[in-house]
């Protein structure tokens with residue numbers, strides 16, 4: 001059997017397998033922002049030309065009564081192919097992950113709104129120089145580090161209220177990074 005194209009879904013041994021697609025701002029736009037220093041974003045020299053500022057890359061949202069905080073998540077690598085059995089969302093604020101360990105990672109998302117089914121998932125392979133910012137309420141799988149223990153700078157919300165809903169998927173979906 002030919003390898004499925006990135007982003008394609010293939011039914012292997014009765015379980016649907018999705019091969020990750022490359023992360024681009026356009027493809028990720030329905031779910032939030034891609035945080036990367038590319039010529040596609042507004043950038044300009046500062047500090048007398050010593051530094052280039054890649055400006056205003058993500059919409060950080062702590063909602064009413066929330067506070068924006070910065071943390072570090074140290075993720076253990078996930079074994080591939082990985083079964084996606086649940087998703088979560090943060091209804092009160094956004095959540096951004098910026099890789100610090102020089103490794104790629106996987107991003108699994110579904111649109112904000114009703115609880116997703118396995119058929120609603122989008123799977124992206126993020127490069128080591130790309131961060132993501134999940135917009136408020138966007139369904140996503142908890143951190144999916146690859147290849148080794150990986151640190152991520154995380155920008156999200158602290159404050160009152162319940163800010164993490166979890167849902168079990170109606171069927172398991174295996175994900176695999178592109179070959």
Ligand SMILES: NC(=O)N[C@@H](O)C(=O)O
Pocket residue numbers: 095140141142143
């Ligand atoms: N629990 C927690 O803060 N982690 C998740 O939100 C996640 O997206 O990894």
Ligand code: NI
Pocket residue numbers: 088090095140142
């Ligand atoms: Ni989260």
